[in-house]
Amino acid sequence: MLTTGETVFGLERVTVQRGGALLLDDVSCRIPARSCTALVGPSGAGKSTLLRLLNRLEEPSDGVVRLHGRPLPELDVLAVRRRVGLVGQQPVLLTDRILDDLRVGRPDLDAEQAAGLLERVGLPPGMLERATAGLSGGEAQRVCLARALAVGPEVLLLDEPTSALDAVSAKAVETAVRDLVAAGTTAVLVSHNTAQARRIAGHALVLDHGRLTAAGAIDRIAYLDEGP
Numbered sequence: 371m372l373t374t375g376e377t378v379f380g381l382e383r384v385t386v387q388r389g390g391a392l393l394l395d396d397v398s399c400r401i402p403a404r405s406c407t408a409l410v411g412p413s414g415a416g417k418s419t420l421l422r423l424l425n426r427l428e429e430p431s432d433g434v435v436r437l438h439g440r441p442l443p444e445l446d447v448l449a450v451r452r453r454v455g456l457v458g459q460q461p462v463l464l465t466d467r468i469l470d471d472l473r474v475g476r477p478d479l480d481a482e483q484a485a486g487l488l489e490r491v492g493l494p495p496g497m498l499e500r501a502t503a504g505l506s507g508g509e510a511q512r513v514c515l516a517r518a519l520a521v522g523p524e525v526l527l528l529d530e531p532t533s534a535l536d537a538v539s540a541k542a543v544e545t546a547v548r549d550l551v552a553a554g555t556t557a558v559l560v561s562h563n564t565a566q567a568r569r570i571a572g573h574a575l576v577l578d579h580g581r582l583t584a585a586g587a588i589d590r591i592a593y594l595d596e597g598p
């Protein structure tokens with residue numbers, strides 16, 4: 371278990387039950403600041419559920435999730451979601467035009483800033499005026515990442531952010547995430563790609579059947595030695 375450094379999120383004996391199923395079972399762990407933590411484990415282990423607890427898209431059935439020591443329910447949920455951005459597995463675009471999508475959380479974003487965001491995720495700035503309808507899955511995924519970055523979140527939650535991308539686009543997203551972490555952002559990454567987890571993350575939490583089975587520096591996590 372990690373014990374040093376500043377903690378952004380702390381989970382204390384967190385259980386999530388849905389429809390009789392135990393999605394997370396008595397999980398206690400911490401997410402360190404200004405680093406990327408990988409959430410790894412087999413399909414159905416509870417990784418997305420844990421990620422979604424961190425910006426209150428899920429609520430624990432038992433236990434506490436703290437942000438900088440404060441229980442999440444004590445904080446305004448919209449304020450939490452501004453500080454803690456999530457890019458989900460399935461890209462969801464909210465408006466008809468890419469520029470408008472980037473402005474959803476930052477209405478004052480000018481065209482130059484918006485173009486810069488597209489560049490950071492490996493998309494051509496000329497796409498700003500394009501309709502969101504008809505984007506490929508990989509393009510839509512990167513627009514969602516750029517939209518999350520527009521707000522300047524303190525924490526970025528990433529659920530399989532490159533699963534729909536080709537190798538070049540995936541590299542662009544990886545670079546964007548690494549740059550953000552180097553600049554002080556805290557990231558939490560769900561990934562089935564163990565090589566990618568090693569490239570991006572400094573720490574890892576391993577889940578299996580809803581239980582935390584290992585936690586610590588990524589080069590000490592045996593689970594990651596078994597992957598691709």
Ligand SMILES: Nc1ncnc2c1ncn2[C@@H]1O[C@H](COP(=O)(O)OP(=O)(O)OP(=O)(O)O)[C@@H](O)[C@H]1O
Nearest residue numbers: 388389391393411412413414415416417418419420
């Ligand atoms: N509302 C729900 N009711 C019952 N079971 C659910 C519910 N939501 C999720 N589950 C189940 O909980 C388990 C954990 O789901 P979760 O999406 O957190 O896993 P995961 O580790 O992210 O999986 P994957 O790697 O396949 O995305 C899965 O078996 C899923 O089917």
